[in-house]
Amino acid sequence: MTNTQELYTRWLSQPDLDDAIKAELVSVAGDNDAIADRFYRDLAFGTGGLRGVIGAGTNRMNLYIVRKATQGLADYLNASGLPKKVAIAHDSRHNGELFARETARVLAANGITAYVYPRLEPTPALSWAVRYLGCGAGVCVTASHNPAKYNGYKVYGADGCQITLEAAEKILAAIEKIDCFDGVKLADYDKALADGSIVMIGDKCLDDFVQAVYDQRVGDGAGIDALKLVYTPLNGTGLECVKKLLAKLGVTHVTVVPEQEKPDGDFPTCPYPNPEIREAMQKGLELCDTVKPDILLGTDPDCDRCGVEDGITFPQEE
Structure with missing residues (x-):
């Protein structure tokens, strides 16, 4: 399905569509240019992960695009020999906590333990946590130094570095097979916390990170x-x-x-x-x-x- 109007209609017709997403879609009804801008492509996924303007549509950063990307990451990890653990962090950008939470829900539903920083933390602290906790990957919800209207989704390898081109291509291939509404597994966040599928990263991890930097x-x-x-x-x-x-x-x-x-x-x-x-x-x-x-x-x-x-x-x- 490539017609932007058809995609727009499908998104708007979803039951239980997020209120903010629905309100934005309703606000551009009849505006073909605005609809096309939101749906003419999927956000590009590469070695830097995803990055885009926050909003509704396939060409925006929103919880459905984050879920889809995470399902692709989960499928990639489950098909690999990498540890089935992922560390997650977010910065101060709008929807950062929401996107981190949705990332954890998808991972937990796919049998992957999600280790989540309990508050916003820097990207280097995320890289540290990946190695410290023996994870197969890491996700930092951030758009780095871009303007406020942006957010992003950076993926890190088991070495704590941004993923290689080879890994990015494999994750992208997995993402492209997924429907963002029907193809994503989601765990209940509170239940996943209770059963250990989602784990809060303790202060010792961060304190040891600071100590490691100090030692340099x-x-x-x-x-x-x-x-x-x-x-x-x-x-x-x-x-x-x-x-x-x-x-x-x-x-x-x-x-x-x-x-x-x-x-x-x-x-x-x-x-x-x-x-x-x-x-x-x-x-x-x-x-x-x-x-x-x-x-x-x-x-x-x-x-x-x-x-x-x-x-x-x-x-x-x-």
């Missing part, structure tokens, strides 16, 4: 107690792990950019939350005028990209 430090740390630092997580996931690591390192003079401290999928102060561009770091730079730190540090929403400004100079005070 260089130098003897002399003078680090005098370092002044301004940090921004850009309303993403970095705050918990970065603060834990800085404390271990002995960095005590830390000022967090208040407007960008708490998780917020709207990213209200930086429409493009990439710490490599000045616009995203502007609030931090403004705070530096007051704090006068040695370093300004920023991380993107899933905390796998870092921006640093050192050697910051300020006008001499009279």
Whole structure:
């Protein structure tokens, strides 16, 4: 079925269709261009997994597309010799917790144990959990540093790295066989938690991750107690792990950019939350005028990209 109007009609006619999805579809009734944009293709799946605008349709990120991708991943794992365990994390983006939960439900229904971080955590912490827990794969629900309207679904291999091209092709082949409404197995989330098919990742996993990062430090740390630092997580996931690591390192003079401290999928102060561009770091730079730190540090929403400004100079005070 390739006709966009037929796909639109089929989605809209689904019993128990998600309310938000249904409302969006109803809102574009009669708008052929809007319907075509949502249904003219499936989101591309590759080595970076899925990434797209949040919304209704096959060309959007929504719970049905996430379920379909996860069913494909489950079929791939069950046909392989890899461990039947998957670690799952999400960042601060809209629907991140929902998509992580749906991922766990599909995996559990397919006989694969889903290990889920109980709160948002960085992508590197997900990579760590894959290896730490002996998983066959990992999923991080994130769109990295893209604008707020996006979300994504990154898949990681048993080594904690993004999947290879060969693995991506096999997972895609499995995904393409699945109907997103009729071909997906779903477990009851609470029952799966009770029977151990879904497991919350304990704090020790994250603490051991921070310790492992700390163990990579260089130098003897002399003078680090005098370092002044301004940090921004850009309303993403970095705050918990970065603060834990800085404390271990002995960095005590830390000022967090208040407007960008708490998780917020709207990213209200930086429409493009990439710490490599000045616009995203502007609030931090403004705070530096007051704090006068040695370093300004920023991380993107899933905390796998870092921006640093050192050697910051300020006008001499009279």
